[in-house]
Amino acid sequence: AVPLPSVRRLPAYLRFLQGLHARQRDVVSCTHIADALGLVSTQVRKDLAITGVIGKPKVGYSVSSLIAAIQAFLGWNNTSDAFVVGAGNLGRALMGYEGFREHGLNIVAAFDSDPTKVGHQIHGKEIFPLEKLHDLAERLHVLIGVLCVPAAAAQDVTSYLVLSGIRAIWNYTPVQLEVPESVVVEDVKLSASLAVLSSRLTETLRR
Amino acid sequence: AVPLPSVRRLPAYLRFLQGLHARQRDVVSCTHIADALGLVSTQVRKDLAITGVIGKPKVGYSVSSLIAAIQAFLGWNNTSDAFVVGAGNLGRALMGYEGFREHGLNIVAAFDSDPTKVGHQIHGKEIFPLEKLHDLAERLHVLIGVLCVPAAAAQDVTSYLVLSGIRAIWNYTPVQLEVPESVVVEDVKLSASLAVLSSRLTETLRR
Numbered sequence: 001a002v003p004l005p006s007v008r009r010l011p012a013y014l015r016f017l018q019g020l021h022a023r024q025r026d027v028v029s030c031t032h033i034a035d036a037l038g039l040v041s042t043q044v045r046k047d048l049a050i051t052g053v054i055g056k057p058k059v060g061y062s063v064s065s066l067i068a069a070i071q072a073f074l075g076w077n078n079t080s081d082a083f084v085v086g087a088g089n090l091g092r093a094l095m096g097y098e099g100f101r102e103h104g105l106n107i108v109a110a111f112d113s114d115p116t117k118v119g120h121q122i123h124g125k126e127i128f129p130l131e132k133l134h135d136l137a138e139r140l141h142v143l144i145g146v147l148c149v150p151a152a153a154a155q156d157v158t159s160y161l162v163l164s165g166i167r168a169i170w171n172y173t174p175v176q177l178e179v180p181e182s183v184v185v186e187d188v189k190l191s192a193s194l195a196v197l198s199s200r201l202t203e204t205l206r207r
Numbered sequence: 208a209v210p211l212p213s214v215r216r217l218p219a220y221l222r223f224l225q226g227l228h229a230r231q232r233d234v235v236s237c238t239h240i241a242d243a244l245g246l247v248s249t250q251v252r253k254d255l256a257i258t259g260v261i262g263k264p265k266v267g268y269s270v271s272s273l274i275a276a277i278q279a280f281l282g283w284n285n286t287s288d289a290f291v292v293g294a295g296n297l298g299r300a301l302m303g304y305e306g307f308r309e310h311g312l313n314i315v316a317a318f319d320s321d322p323t324k325v326g327h328q329i330h331g332k333e334i335f336p337l338e339k340l341h342d343l344a345e346r347l348h349v350l351i352g353v354l355c356v357p358a359a360a361a362q363d364v365t366s367y368l369v370l371s372g373i374r375a376i377w378n379y380t381p382v383q384l385e386v387p388e389s390v391v392v393e394d395v396k397l398s399a400s401l402a403v404l405s406s407r408l409t410e411t412l413r414r
């Protein structure tokens with residue numbers, strides 16, 4: 001099994017390498033990457049090894065091979081189309097965010113149960129009624145749902161997404177979702193991040 | 208040093224305990240909490256111990272004492288006032304999110320460099336020009352900044368926040384910020400979460 005902390009660091013490596021690529025740098029060493037990102041070079045080597053790429057001793061890695069290997073590992077060389085479900089405050093912010101596209105996520109449409117929202121376009125993407133999701137997921141081969149509905153609706157909507165053929169749910173709600181084993185759920189836990197912020201601030205202020 | 212994975216689990220415990228409290232449950236055991244949250248009961252005991260609370264053997268914990276202890280540890284019994292910096296798509300979604308208030312974060316105002324945004328109210332909170340932040344942070348004793356500006360502006364704005372007395376930055380930008388040791392930075396790495404989603408989906412589809 002691949003260590004998730006290594007996987008989580010891959011986007012930062014990718015971003016740094018794309019910067020080098022833009023400045024026409026062809027080769028890079030673990031040490032250089034480590035220094036730039038505040039990491040230990042043995043950790044960098046281990047992390048990059050999960051993508052299957054191998055550096056040359058004394059030379060380092062080919063920047064473009066490393067970029068390609070990371071993107072292939074993450075599945076970010078194929079752009080994955082996704083639906084946003086729940087076109088409220090958070091859903092709309094995510095629909096407008098161009099940054100996800102560099103990470104292989106292409107939001108193609110949104111769905112909502114509120115008839116006053118249906119039919120509107122947000123950042124060029126249309127909001128459809130939730131009942132249309134099953135049909136559109138099938139026709140457009142969409143496998144990813146970004147869940148931005150209220151907590152009370154989260155599980156019911158999730159069950160419907162699973163029935164509609166969605167295979168991965170990026171969960172922004174605070175609810176722990178129940179899904180079959182064949183469906184991937186990734187929780188975005190903003191409250192967990194806020195907990196770290198608050199406890200570290202509380203600790204700093206006590207010094 | 209307190210283990211951060213334990214800190215990150217505290218909001219989930221808090222949410223569960225608040226549910227019990229609302230249903231008039233006064234006592235709870237580690238095992239019950241563990242079963243409800245899909246955790247191992249020894250992990251639950253270790254996590255709760257960081258708050259200083261101790262259960263009674265064969266009886267368990269007082270629900271209200273546990274709630275108070277977790278909130279005190281996180282600093283969530285004092286609501287912390289915060290500024291959103293960068294009132295764009297993401298900043299505005301965060302300003303509208305009532306959920307942070309249960310976690311002790313109270314967004315009181317936002318700041319932006321775009322004159323067409325200044326003066327507007329979003330979800331009852333006013334958008335001020337960035338130059339007013341120093342003065343308002345001092346007068347309102349605000350220590351927390353939620354950073355939602357474009358990546359290119361992130362470091363410059365951060366240096367200004369630090370000069371303005373901000374002691375903790377909840378960083379939503381992809382930039383690794385440089386701050387003095389006395390300032391806490393907590394990065395929200397949505398790309399890292401997306402990396403886990405994509406790689407697990409890629410792996411699932413290969414089976």
Ligand SMILES: NC(=O)c1ccc[n+]([C@@H]2O[C@H](COP(=O)([O-])OP(=O)(O)OC[C@H]3O[C@@H](n4cnc5c(N)ncnc54)[C@H](O)[C@@H]3O)[C@@H](O)[C@H]2O)c1
Nearest residue numbers: 086087088089090112113114148149151153173300301304
């Ligand atoms: N806004 C934030 O910054 C933020 C931060 C952390 C977590 N969240 C979580 O994200 C979710 C959305 O938050 P928000 O602030 O955007 O809320 P919101 O109320 O603005 O948006 C929710 C949207 O979901 C729609 N909806 C409700 N029931 C539905 C259903 N059954 N099917 C389809 N659509 C439905 C609503 O019509 C609305 O447009 C919530 O679970 C919240 O806890 C939001």
Ligand SMILES: NC(=O)c1ccc[n+]([C@@H]2O[C@H](COP(=O)([O-])OP(=O)(O)OC[C@H]3O[C@@H](n4cnc5c(N)ncnc54)[C@H](O)[C@@H]3O)[C@@H](O)[C@H]2O)c1
Nearest residue numbers: 093094097293294295296297319320321355356358360380
């Ligand atoms: N939108 C998302 O879902 C999302 C997801 C992940 C990360 N992010 C990150 O969050 C940040 C904001 O994203 P967004 O989509 O809201 O962008 P946005 O362009 O909609 O908003 C940025 C806001 O910052 C303001 N701004 C620019 N320079 C400033 C300065 N020097 N001082 C004060 N304000 C300034 C702009 O006027 C604008 O209102 C970016 O760093 C982005 O990478 C956003």
